[in-house]
Amino acid sequence: MMSTQIRAMSGLPADLAKRTGRVPLATLLLISGQLCHSPATAQDVDGARLFQQRCATCHSVEAGQNKAGPHLSGLIGRPAGTVEGATYSNAMRSSGITWDSQTLDTFLTAPGRMVGGTRMTVAIPNATQRAAIIQYLESQPAD
Ligand code: HEC
Numbered sequence: 001m002m003s004t005q006i007r008a009m010s011g012l013p014a015d016l017a018k019r020t021g022r023v024p025l026a027t028l029l030l031i032s033g034q035l036c037h038s039p040a041t042a043q044d045v046d047g048a049r050l051f052q053q054r055c056a057t058c059h060s061v062e063a064g065q066n067k068a069g070p071h072l073s074g075l076i077g078r079p080a081g082t083v084e085g086a087t088y089s090n091a092m093r094s095s096g097i098t099w100d101s102q103t104l105d106t107f108l109t110a111p112g113r114m115v116g117g118t119r120m121t122v123a124i125p126n127a128t129q130r131a132a133i134i135q136y137l138e139s140q141p142a143d
Pocket residue numbers: 051054055056057058059068069070075079080081082083087088089090091092093099104108117118119120121122124133
């Protein structure tokens with residue numbers, strides 16, 4: 001019952017419960033404290049794990065490994081739509097965007113709003129999760 005309620009609030013505690021089989025009381029108190037009083041910071045959220053869950057089906061962080069989406073190695077500072085061998089929409093190719101933490105934040109909030117006609121439709125509406133994913137991408141070595 002408890003875990004159902006928690007899962008409705010956020011995916012992360014449910015994952016924890018899956019891993020550990022139960023959610024320790026201290027964790028519940030910590031999480032409810034964060035939800036009620038101060039928003040969790042990007043450091044508290046595991047960007048690598050979120051990337052695996054939300055992005056890795058279509059994106060690799062290894063240079064040269066394009067999937068449905070272009071590889072995201074060396075993404076920071078890269079002009080949009082320029083990975084060789086990747087399939088892009090004309091919208092992305094001609095967007096004029098250079099990827100940095102700010103442009104990524106705007107894009108991931110609502111891809112189609114920033115790049116009308118983009119083929120990437122996956123949005124991350126949660127700002128903390130977005131920040132964690134962007135931090136993870138920033139931490140990847142450039143190619
Ligand atoms: C269902 C597949 C899919 C998923 C899941 C997905 N993407 Fe994409 N992504 C794409 C496709 C396809 C493109 C190319 C879009 C275009 O050309 O319009 C793209 C493009 C991008 C680009 C632009 C890259 C460039 O070279 O200009 C970024 C950045 C990006 N995705 C980040 C992410 C992140 C971060 C996530 C996870 C939160 C994610 N994507 C999840 C399919 C996906």
